[in-house]
Amino acid sequence: MVAASHALDLNLNLFHISTDDDTPVVEVQSDSDNEDDYDNGSFEKEADVHTVGNLSSVSKENKKLKEILAMVRENYNSLQTQVKKIMQDKEVSELSPKKRKFDETVQQSLWKTANEELPKSGIQRVYVQTDPSDKSLIVKDEYQWRKYGQKVTRDNPSPRAYYKCSLAPSCPVKKKVQRSLDDVGIVVVTYEGEHNHRSTKEEAAYALTNKYDISTSERMFNSPKARTTLNEVLVEQMAEYLSKDSNFTEKLAAAICSKTLQACSISADSSICVTMATFKDVSLQFVSVQLDGLRGSIIHRDPLPSVDLVVSELCAEEIHLKSLDDQKIVTQGSSVFATSRRFLNGIKELVIGIVMPSLIIERGSENKEPSEEDDMDYLDDYLSRNPESYFMDNKEGEFKKIKSKLPRIPYKEPPVIIEYKFEVARYVISKGEHYVNMMYKHHNELLRTKENVVE
DNA sequence: CGTGTTTGACCCGCGC
DNA sequence: GCGCGGGTCAAACACG
Ligand SMILES: [Zn+2]
Numbered sequence: 001m002v003a004a005s006h007a008l009d010l011n012l013n014l015f016h017i018s019t020d021d022d023t024p025v026v027e028v029q030s031d032s033d034n035e036d037d038y039d040n041g042s043f044e045k046e047a048d049v050h051t052v053g054n055l056s057s058v059s060k061e062n063k064k065l066k067e068i069l070a071m072v073r074e075n076y077n078s079l080q081t082q083v084k085k086i087m088q089d090k091e092v093s094e095l096s097p098k099k100r101k102f103d104e105t106v107q108q109s110l111w112k113t114a115n116e117e118l119p120k121s122g123i124q125r126v127y128v129q130t131d132p133s134d135k136s137l138i139v140k141d142e143y144q145w146r147k148y149g150q151k152v153t154r155d156n157p158s159p160r161a162y163y164k165c166s167l168a169p170s171c172p173v174k175k176k177v178q179r180s181l182d183d184v185g186i187v188v189v190t191y192e193g194e195h196n197h198r199s200t201k202e203e204a205a206y207a208l209t210n211k212y213d214i215s216t217s218e219r220m221f222n223s224p225k226a227r228t229t230l231n232e233v234l235v236e237q238m239a240e241y242l243s244k245d246s247n248f249t250e251k252l253a254a255a256i257c258s259k260t261l262q263a264c265s266i267s268a269d270s271s272i273c274v275t276m277a278t279f280k281d282v283s284l285q286f287v288s289v290q291l292d293g294l295r296g297s298i299i300h301r302d303p304l305p306s307v308d309l310v311v312s313e314l315c316a317e318e319i320h321l322k323s324l325d326d327q328k329i330v331t332q333g334s335s336v337f338a339t340s341r342r343f344l345n346g347i348k349e350l351v352i353g354i355v356m357p358s359l360i361i362e363r364g365s366e367n368k369e370p371s372e373e374d375d376m377d378y379l380d381d382y383l384s385r386n387p388e389s390y391f392m393d394n395k396e397g398e399f400k401k402i403k404s405k406l407p408r409i410p411y412k413e414p415p416v417i418i419e420y421k422f423e424v425a426r427y428v429i430s431k432g433e434h435y436v437n438m439m440y441k442h443h444n445e446l447l448r449t450k451e452n453v454v455e
Numbered sequence: 456c457g458t459g460t461t462t463g464a465c466c467c468g469c470g471c
Numbered sequence: 472g473c474g475c476g477g478g479t480c481a482a483a484c485a486c487g
Contacts, residue, residue, distance in 0.1 A: 146458095148480075149478070149480080151476090153476080154475095154477090457486105460484080460485075461483080461485090462484095463480105464481090465478105466479075467478085468478105469476095470474095471474090
């Protein structure tokens with residue numbers, strides 16, 4: 001067992017609102033006093049009375065300053081965040097040179113302004129810096145909205161757009177978007193009400209943090225059994241969500257692979273690396289597969305295969321490789337699949353499988369093992385007849401039939417499982433900006449025996 | 456054909 | 472009651 005302590009910052013930005021481009025950032029302003037509405041309409045009612053006029057302009061000025069302050073604060077925060085990320089990413093990229101697109105990220109967050117919670121009221125106001133010529137009044141966030149109206153309002157040349165949350169049919173949240181009177185570069189977004197569901201981007205975060213928080217679970221379900229089933233469901237949701245998020249999988253795979261390759265020398269003969277991480281009370285397990293050819297058959301299967309099945313297939317694939325002479329295998333790209341796994345103790349956990357990129361597995365002739373002729377003939381015959389469908393589900397029966405013969409093929413060196421353990425922490429910088437930090441703890445080399453591969 | 460947007464009609468509270 | 476302005480409905484429409 002080797003002990004080490006490397007900080008692996010994935011900079012996943014899991015729930016970044018990025019997508020395209022002009023996603024602006026947010027900030028909410030806190031004013032508990034009822035006061036004016038977002039369009040300053042009330043201010044425009046300047047009365048003839050002198051004092052009222054003064055009051056109006058002062059109040060308007062005050063509001064403007066408040067907006068500026070909020071933006072400055074958030075810009076400071078996001079800049080600080082960027083610096084932090086850059087330093088961490090620099091550390092990672094030193095290990096494995098990788099192109100980063102900081103400029104985009106930085107630029108994007110400079111667009112954004114601040115975000116604060118309105119105490120009470122359930123009304124949230126957000127200021128977004130956008131192109132003044134953009135008349136669309138579309139502000140992206142982590143929800144889906146259906147536009148149900150647009151009105152021109154008094155004293156504001158820009159119309160006001162009305163949206164209703166369409167992520168959940170019963171969600172009462174409404175959203176109003178209108179360009180600011182004071183600054184045509186700013187769009188004011190007003191949210192009203194509270195969502196009765198999770199946002200698209202928060203789905204994963206919920207599964208990992210909030211819902212697994214014991215107190216939260218106990219609040220919802222008193223029975224431990226109910227809590228267990230709840231966790232199981234959430235684990236499955238999480239697995240499905242992550243496996244479909246190519247942004248997540250690519251970055252995670254790249255980060256893990258570069259880190260694990262650097263931190264520990266993986267012997268060319270080890271065909272499986274298993275990395276484990278604990279995420280609060282949720283255990284993540286990373287199965288790194290260095291074998292080519294298996295990747296597509298695993299991650300493109302629907303539903304995702306169980307880990308046990310994957311391991312079984314890896315055994316078969318390894319034998320397949322051993323049957324080839326002086327095989328050099330170069331995998332390229334990286335892929336991650338996610339699934340769930342149940343242990344003997346009944347706990348279900350999330351499993352993330354990683355196909356490692358750019359690995360060269362050299363198998364010299366010294367690895368070739370004498371094998372029984374009939375077995376190898378049978379296997380080779382099968383493989384040549386069904387090269388593509390070797391791992392397909394419809395060949396399951398035949399596959400098992402072959403597999404039963406596999407133990408008769410002698411191994412000189414049993415395959416090795418390398419188990420990595422990480423501590424995973426997820427940081428929420430601001431609404432919509434999260435990243436994951438993984439602390440490498442140690443790794444363990446195990447023989448792949450029945451004890452190590454949980455049935 | 457289902458889905459989301461446009462846009463004028465409509466509704467409703469408020470001040471006069 | 473009436474007009475005004477903000478908010479919503481829904482029929483028509485655009486889009487894939
Ligand atoms: Zn909602």
